[in-house]
Amino acid sequence: QRERFSMEVVEAGKSGEDLFALCYPEINPSPADDLSYDFNSDIGKIEVKTDTYSMLKTPNFFLERYGCSEKRQPGGPWRSLKDGVDYFVYFFVDDLTFFWFKPKAFCKFLDKHTAGLKMKEIKNKSWITLGHAFPREKCAHLYRADTFKLKGKKYIKI
Helix, strand or coil, X not given: CCCCCCHHHCCCCCCHHHHHHHHCHHHCCEECCCCCCCEECXXXXXXXXXXXXXCCCCCEEEEEEEEECCCCEECHHHHHHHCCCCEEEEEEHHHCEEEEECHHHHHHHHHHXXXXXXXXXXXXXXXXXXXXEEEHHXXXXXXXXXXXXXXXXXXXXX
């Protein structure tokens, strides 16, 4: 059985972005000055989307199509594409697993495979997000997945 990690493993208050930086020091991630993505790095601009569901509980990614249903502003990988981000990274924090996508190829694939699918609404404090629950297996050819574990005070790729 695959080892599962929970938020208890990490220091209280650590965000997905903090964990990303701890797991990938070799690419020198530094917080972006721009709100359209999370990191500048040696390999380009990176956006990290953190999901608190365990991969064991869902076979899907939740891919935000519109960050605000009223304004129909692109969200998730579509926003990354619009903003010229080099990597859209989907992070399952409980599993310490990162899925790396190139936004252009990912959005092209999603546009074809989500056309006509009903969108899910996620209600936030003052807006509603629209998106798709999309099976990870259907887009496995488009991502690289990295899983980490905490060893001492360091995160190592397994």
